[in-house]
Amino acid sequence: MAERIKTFLPEEQMPTQWYNVIPDLPAPPPPPLHPATMEPIGPDALAPLFPMALILQEVSGDSYIDIPDPIQQVYRLWRPTPLIRARRLEEALGTPARIYFKYEGVSPVGSHKPNTAVPQAFYNAESGITKITTETGAGQWGAALAFACQMFGLECEVWQVRASYDQKPYRRLMMETYGATVHPSPSTATETGRKLLEAEPDNPGSLGIAISEAIEVAAQDPQAHYSLGSVLNHVLLHQTVIGEEALVQLAELGETPDLIVGCTGGGSNFAGLSFPFLREKLAGNMAPVIRCVEPAACPSFTKGVYTYDFGDMAGFTPLIKMYTLGHSFVPAPIHAGGLRYHGMSPLLSHIYDLGLMEAEAKVQSECFEAGTLFARCEGIIPAPEPTHALASAVAEARRCAETGEEKVILTALCGHGLLDLTAYDSYLTGQLQDYSYPAEAVEAAMAGIPGAGG
Amino acid sequence: MAERIKTFLPEEQMPTQWYNVIPDLPAPPPPPLHPATMEPIGPDALAPLFPMALILQEVSGDSYIDIPDPIQQVYRLWRPTPLIRARRLEEALGTPARIYFKYEGVSPVGSHKPNTAVPQAFYNAESGITKITTETGAGQWGAALAFACQMFGLECEVWQVRASYDQKPYRRLMMETYGATVHPSPSTATETGRKLLEAEPDNPGSLGIAISEAIEVAAQDPQAHYSLGSVLNHVLLHQTVIGEEALVQLAELGETPDLIVGCTGGGSNFAGLSFPFLREKLAGNMAPVIRCVEPAACPSFTKGVYTYDFGDMAGFTPLIKMYTLGHSFVPAPIHAGGLRYHGMSPLLSHIYDLGLMEAEAKVQSECFEAGTLFARCEGIIPAPEPTHALASAVAEARRCAETGEEKVILTALCGHGLLDLTAYDSYLTGQLQDYSYPAEAVEAAMAGIPGAGG
Numbered sequence: 001m002a003e004r005i006k007t008f009l010p011e012e013q014m015p016t017q018w019y020n021v022i023p024d025l026p027a028p029p030p031p032p033l034h035p036a037t038m039e040p041i042g043p044d045a046l047a048p049l050f051p052m053a054l055i056l057q058e059v060s061g062d063s064y065i066d067i068p069d070p071i072q073q074v075y076r077l078w079r080p081t082p083l084i085r086a087r088r089l090e091e092a093l094g095t096p097a098r099i100y101f102k103y104e105g106v107s108p109v110g111s112h113k114p115n116t117a118v119p120q121a122f123y124n125a126e127s128g129i130t131k132i133t134t135e136t137g138a139g140q141w142g143a144a145l146a147f148a149c150q151m152f153g154l155e156c157e158v159w160q161v162r163a164s165y166d167q168k169p170y171r172r173l174m175m176e177t178y179g180a181t182v183h184p185s186p187s188t189a190t191e192t193g194r195k196l197l198e199a200e201p202d203n204p205g206s207l208g209i210a211i212s213e214a215i216e217v218a219a220q221d222p223q224a225h226y227s228l229g230s231v232l233n234h235v236l237l238h239q240t241v242i243g244e245e246a247l248v249q250l251a252e253l254g255e256t257p258d259l260i261v262g263c264t265g266g267g268s269n270f271a272g273l274s275f276p277f278l279r280e281k282l283a284g285n286m287a288p289v290i291r292c293v294e295p296a297a298c299p300s301f302t303k304g305v306y307t308y309d310f311g312d313m314a315g316f317t318p319l320i321k322m323y324t325l326g327h328s329f330v331p332a333p334i335h336a337g338g339l340r341y342h343g344m345s346p347l348l349s350h351i352y353d354l355g356l357m358e359a360e361a362k363v364q365s366e367c368f369e370a371g372t373l374f375a376r377c378e379g380i381i382p383a384p385e386p387t388h389a390l391a392s393a394v395a396e397a398r399r400c401a402e403t404g405e406e407k408v409i410l411t412a413l414c415g416h417g418l419l420d421l422t423a424y425d426s427y428l429t430g431q432l433q434d435y436s437y438p439a440e441a442v443e444a445a446m447a448g449i450p451g452a453g454g
Numbered sequence: 455m456a457e458r459i460k461t462f463l464p465e466e467q468m469p470t471q472w473y474n475v476i477p478d479l480p481a482p483p484p485p486p487l488h489p490a491t492m493e494p495i496g497p498d499a500l501a502p503l504f505p506m507a508l509i510l511q512e513v514s515g516d517s518y519i520d521i522p523d524p525i526q527q528v529y530r531l532w533r534p535t536p537l538i539r540a541r542r543l544e545e546a547l548g549t550p551a552r553i554y555f556k557y558e559g560v561s562p563v564g565s566h567k568p569n570t571a572v573p574q575a576f577y578n579a580e581s582g583i584t585k586i587t588t589e590t591g592a593g594q595w596g597a598a599l600a601f602a603c604q605m606f607g608l609e610c611e612v613w614q615v616r617a618s619y620d621q622k623p624y625r626r627l628m629m630e631t632y633g634a635t636v637h638p639s640p641s642t643a644t645e646t647g648r649k650l651l652e653a654e655p656d657n658p659g660s661l662g663i664a665i666s667e668a669i670e671v672a673a674q675d676p677q678a679h680y681s682l683g684s685v686l687n688h689v690l691l692h693q694t695v696i697g698e699e700a701l702v703q704l705a706e707l708g709e710t711p712d713l714i715v716g717c718t719g720g721g722s723n724f725a726g727l728s729f730p731f732l733r734e735k736l737a738g739n740m741a742p743v744i745r746c747v748e749p750a751a752c753p754s755f756t757k758g759v760y761t762y763d764f765g766d767m768a769g770f771t772p773l774i775k776m777y778t779l780g781h782s783f784v785p786a787p788i789h790a791g792g793l794r795y796h797g798m799s800p801l802l803s804h805i806y807d808l809g810l811m812e813a814e815a816k817v818q819s820e821c822f823e824a825g826t827l828f829a830r831c832e833g834i835i836p837a838p839e840p841t842h843a844l845a846s847a848v849a850e851a852r853r854c855a856e857t858g859e860e861k862v863i864l865t866a867l868c869g870h871g872l873l874d875l876t877a878y879d880s881y882l883t884g885q886l887q888d889y890s891y892p893a894e895a896v897e898a899a900m901a902g903i904p905g906a907g908g
Binding site: 006084114170178378380422428 | 459460462466530531532538542560561562563564568605623624627630633829832833834872875878879882
């Protein structure tokens with residue numbers, strides 16, 4: 001009998017609860033503040049944008065939250081996802097390490113994003129909302145929300161950064177196939193957009209502008225809410241199904257991870273994989289190193305400041321304490337569109353600050369080298385984002401080849417790269433440029449943040 | 455406990471043999487003929503292009519052929535594939551029918567094509583060949599072969615129809631990511647290509663031209679072979695892993711299919727799903743209707759003639775008896791690139807001629823309507839090819855809604871449409887055109903076929 005490569009769980013073993021890591025932490029995360037008063041904001045302040053069920057999850061002190069049945073039913077379209085051993089990659093590296101990846105690319109949209117889009121759509125529909133607005137860059141999040149809204153009969157209106165809207169039409173077409181309306185941002189559909197277009201008709205847009213447009217429309221329409229695909233506590237909560245499954249799958253194989261490594265942009269994918277393992281680590285059941293990998297071009301953990309900052313460019317949001325490059329940060333045009341946010345999830349920031357995780361930064365050429373090697377060994381072409389984690393896993397496995405350590409490495413393969421192939425083309429044809437964000441720039445960006453250094 | 459949606463088999467239950475339907479048929483299929491002598495050709499005639507292991511499979515009289523272990527190891531990267539119940543689609547249709555789909559889109563390249571690309575690469579590598587050439591249209595087959603060649607350390611050289619090469623770069627980039635060399639066809643790399651480009655520098659290419667170029671290079675290089683992604687017996691043989699798995703999966707659910715429906719271009723995907731069920735039907739264990747669905751624009755079964763014809767446009771191949779629209783057939787520009795071949799697999803043609811399968815033709819607007827409905831219910835956006843089968847399944851399920859019949863429908867979802875989203879865009883924006891190939895044209899095309907009517 002040949003060795004098993006994939007570990008699937010039957011649907012019956014899909015998690016029925018999300019895991020909230022907050023009660024298990026040695027200290028609670030700092031609360032969001034109102035920018036005018038610098039006082040903690042209450043749940044009510046979020047009510048114009050989010051349904052109460054999600055707001056309560058955002059501030060919940062419960063360790064576990066039941067996943068409602070209609071959400072489980074949609075999850076079952078693709079969950080549980082496989083845990084796969086990268087046997088051919090190990091052989092190519094000549095390493096005694098065992099490399100496992102938890103693969104979220106089997107979802108209909110090809111990424112982990114539906115894990116939170118589906119519950120967000122469900123709770124909004126349940127609360128009587130009929131439309132959800134959101135922003136999207138390359139379109140991963142917009143596609144997930146469009147799919148989720150279709151599942152629960154909601155309208156979905158997406159503002160997509162104009163540069164992506166024009167140059168990378170595939171994910172826009174995916175959103176439209178799911179029945180969503182997609183605007184290039186800045187758009188003429190909002191006051192924010194119209195003003196920007198008046199001043200600069202060719203404005204290429206940014207995630208910050210798109211957020212402002214989506215919030216503007218949701219705030220003005222009592223039937224509409226806004227939805228965010230990363231950063232917030234409830235988003236990270238929903239993603240924990242990834243880690244709960246992986247925990248069971250590794251246990252079935254009799255494996256205990258020595259290193260858990262994932263890419264971090266807003267942080268939701270890696271929080272989803274790592275939090276259940278962090279619980280086990282805090283309980284003394286295992287002792288894995290938990291490592292975040294971020295682009296050198298957007299190094300919020302490794303070069304950012306842990307301070308209160310705005311979540312968006314315009315300063316519409318509450319102040320949240322996080323590792324940040326400053327809300328005016330303009331990312332270099334790296335291909336990992338999902339890793340270009342100026343800040344890091346406040347919960348992940350807090351955990352990093354507590355010393356429970358480590359972080360490193362990688363330039364994209366090393367990431368695409370790892371991604372190409374992975375594709376040629378395992379078949380799956382990874383999205384640019386998780387190639388950051390792969391680069392770190394590959395480096396670790398090579399170290400093991402030297403030391404002889406049989407480390408068990410678990411990495412988060414949060415999506416496939418079938419709609420990101422032009423990025424691989426840049427790499428393969430030698431046109432890829434590497435960017436490292438200079439530390440001096442961070443210091444300058446801290447000016448104008450109300451709570452900087454606080 | 456909620457009802458199960460997906461049925462996975464553990465890797466241990468992956469088929470270890472391919473099934474050859476020929477010995478179970480009431481009559482053997484007619485042999486290929488040499489065009490000059492009109493005599494049956496022997497295995498040796500194929501030796502310049504194919505390794506002997508594949509030639510022996512092409513003419514095998516054994517019912518089962520063992521799948522070598524290295525092939526099983528690669529299959530395990532994504533196989534067994536899931537059998538999924540389209541519960542939400544059933545609800546949307548208000549039908550008492552139960553609709554199951556066997557989903558091959560989970561393979562690394564997103565289609566069923568690696569099921570044969572992998573063994574073809576393996577047997578070529580085993581025979582000492584170092585390079586495989588092939589043609590590809592939209593790129594599904596080229597991507598699968600590029601992946602498979604990478605698995606066994608072979609060079610892969612692909613001629614892609616120039617129109618697709620220029621307009622749909624994603625699958626070309628996929629091939630290159632797997633390390634293949636891709637030429638736009640006609641190319642300057644072959645005598646055939648150079649002549650065509652001299653006469654018409656803007657020649658957009660065709661599958662027939664690309665086949666001729668790939669064969670020319672393989673025939674001249676003793677270290678190179680040629681590979682075909684459909685039509686031939688050994689290709690259909692390799693695809694039977696699909697049906698063998700589905701048979702076990704349906705049995706696990708206690709279901710017996712009343713209708714098995716799939717799209718047919720060259721025929722390999724549907725043969726792969728249906729042959730194991732045909733075996734059971736011939737043995738009297740079940741009595742499903744087996745239905746092929748083809749585009750009205752390329753209706754080889756429903757409007758073609760069952761006769762000896764060439765497999766390629768230039769007349770390089772042996773004559774094979776098949777349902778054909780004539781080897782000079784030029785398909786209308788429908789989006790289902792995989793369903794535009796002028797003929798039908800000779801084995802499937804023979805089985806259809808024996809009355810063991812039925813066929814129908816669909817215009818593409820009905821197919822994309824079904825595909826969009828499916829995507830909005832099930833999440834997965836189907837490739838344009840399997841939407842033909844979905845259109846037939848949906849029509850059948852709607853009939854069941856009227857009659858109250860609880861039919862069990864099994865359909866072949868042979869790939870996802872993430873790289874075909876522009877086709878959905880045409881449909882959603884009302885720009886899709888329907889084509890029906892006129893019967894008169896078929897008659898005219900029969901002139902110039904040596905064995906026409908024979």
